[in-house]
Amino acid sequence: MTAAVSPSSPPLISVRGLVKSFKGMRALDGVDADIARGEVLVVIGPSGSGKSTFIRCLNGLEMPTDGRIEVDGAPVQTRSNRDWRRARQRIGMVFQDYSLFPHMTVLRNICLAPQRAGVATAAQAEETAIRLLRRVGLAHKADSYPVELSGGQQQRVAIVRALAMKPDAILFDEPTSALDPETVGEVLAVMRELAREGMTMVVVTHEMGFAREVADRVMFMDRGRIVETGTPAQVFGSPAEPRTREFLDMIL
Amino acid sequence: MTYDFQFGYIVDTMPALLDGLLITIEVSVISIAISVVIGIVGAAIRLFEIPVLSQVVGGYVHFIRSTPLLPQIYFVFYGFSGLGLQLSTFWSGVLALSLWGGAYNIENVRGGFLAVSKGLREAAGSLAFRPIHYLWLVALPLGVRISLPTMLNTAVSVLKNSAYLQAIGLAELTFVAMDRVALDFRILEMFAAIGVLYLGIVLILSLFVRRLEGVLQRPFRTS
Ligand SMILES: Nc1ncnc2c1ncn2[C@@H]1O[C@H](COP(=O)(O)OP(=O)(O)OP(=O)(O)O)[C@@H](O)[C@H]1O
Numbered sequence A: 001m002t003a004a005v006s007p008s009s010p011p012l013i014s015v016r017g018l019v020k021s022f023k024g025m026r027a028l029d030g031v032d033a034d035i036a037r038g039e040v041l042v043v044i045g046p047s048g049s050g051k052s053t054f055i056r057c058l059n060g061l062e063m064p065t066d067g068r069i070e071v072d073g074a075p076v077q078t079r080s081n082r083d084w085r086r087a088r089q090r091i092g093m094v095f096q097d098y099s100l101f102p103h104m105t106v107l108r109n110i111c112l113a114p115q116r117a118g119v120a121t122a123a124q125a126e127e128t129a130i131r132l133l134r135r136v137g138l139a140h141k142a143d144s145y146p147v148e149l150s151g152g153q154q155q156r157v158a159i160v161r162a163l164a165m166k167p168d169a170i171l172f173d174e175p176t177s178a179l180d181p182e183t184v185g186e187v188l189a190v191m192r193e194l195a196r197e198g199m200t201m202v203v204v205t206h207e208m209g210f211a212r213e214v215a216d217r218v219m220f221m222d223r224g225r226i227v228e229t230g231t232p233a234q235v236f237g238s239p240a241e242p243r244t245r246e247f248l249d250m251i252l
Numbered sequence B: 001m002t003y004d005f006q007f008g009y010i011v012d013t014m015p016a017l018l019d020g021l022l023i024t025i026e027v028s029v030i031s032i033a034i035s036v037v038i039g040i041v042g043a044a045i046r047l048f049e050i051p052v053l054s055q056v057v058g059g060y061v062h063f064i065r066s067t068p069l070l071p072q073i074y075f076v077f078y079g080f081s082g083l084g085l086q087l088s089t090f091w092s093g094v095l096a097l098s099l100w101g102g103a104y105n106i107e108n109v110r111g112g113f114l115a116v117s118k119g120l121r122e123a124a125g126s127l128a129f130r131p132i133h134y135l136w137l138v139a140l141p142l143g144v145r146i147s148l149p150t151m152l153n154t155a156v157s158v159l160k161n162s163a164y165l166q167a168i169g170l171a172e173l174t175f176v177a178m179d180r181v182a183l184d185f186r187i188l189e190m191f192a193a194i195g196v197l198y199l200g201i202v203l204i205l206s207l208f209v210r211r212l213e214g215v216l217q218r219p220f221r222t223s
């Protein structure tokens, strides 16, 4: 099902038989996936198909009902908070609604986690934060509060906040869905840049242009299952499954 | 027949009343402080659903809120000494009021915690925050801001309910006033005096909380 990845190195994230039930309803119904280092995997599918549930399981925001998750070859005890905390230092997440801490400045939003986790000293964290902010064009906003920023700016800060932990991978759950159309581009530009630098990314999005251009692989989900996975050319150009074709016809 | 209101009587009794007021303030301030700590700790236990402790806290809150304060005061005063724990009248009063206010503050603070968006808790989780860091750095500063008005209500109630402590013989403001009434029958003068004094400290308490609110709001102001 999954496309072949470099056989020499183990996948960064590996998922087998992932099941997540909500009160008997299977939001995920046996999902297998491997995400290679440096890969950009874009997840698409209709509303309620389990995309969010899938990536939320990858960093323990949802406790899987069944299945195995390995990060860098090491199994994660999905019921152990300590295991997840360790995994989360390596797997960042960017949310649809940015979820910046509203009572902290941009700089503090970014520096807090690396300091707490012992990833960096205060001085290092600040230096990293400023450097990253400069890269996304927001160095002048370091001392602002989130409420003073536009949605696109907040989301770029949220990406920087995830990056400051020096993660091996970042998960994005519809990062541009809450944005005004005119600011979607600035966030996608940052993500494109990240992809180019080799960041491992799992992106749930409805931005098919982005998927086509940036994804190494596109995964189409429906009703808690992976219907098909392939390169953007395969999935968008000649989908193997009628269900994929149907979905793409509907949204394109 | 008209009542002969004597301001002079109030002036004469003022030193004794101020002594009572001082006790009222002491017992209230200490109880309010402890009840805030109980509120935060209890609400945190409930927030993280710590097994067993969470149920204990729930039971405690339920018990305090569904029984009258006066028996609670008697219980602490007589009950604890019965258990061999000798507490002075003052500290019995502090303990009873703290436990009472603490139960209400647990609910107040919990309300604030629940009003902090689930998304922020997930964001903190995804940044590998420990629960204690989430509590201290996110839930408290944001949640307490939300629950401050209800916590002020509880604080004012603690202050007013300190008058019940006359039942165990604490010489707080109401006790002193009632004592004078029993001696001299100057009822209206005494009620006027303690009315003004209670009003005054409630006002000061409210102003203090207003300022605190201002401090906690600052980061959210644009400009
Ligand atoms: N916390 C929850 N409690 C109960 N049901 C849930 C919960 N989270 C998700 N679900 C259900 O699980 C299914 C999958 O939801 P999920 O959010 O993963 O879909 P999605 O593909 O991300 O959809 P969307 O495009 O609308 O974001 C849906 O039927 C949803 O209602």
Ligand SMILES: [Mg+2]
Residues within 6 Å of the ligand: A051, A052, A053, A173, A174
């Ligand atoms: Mg979703």
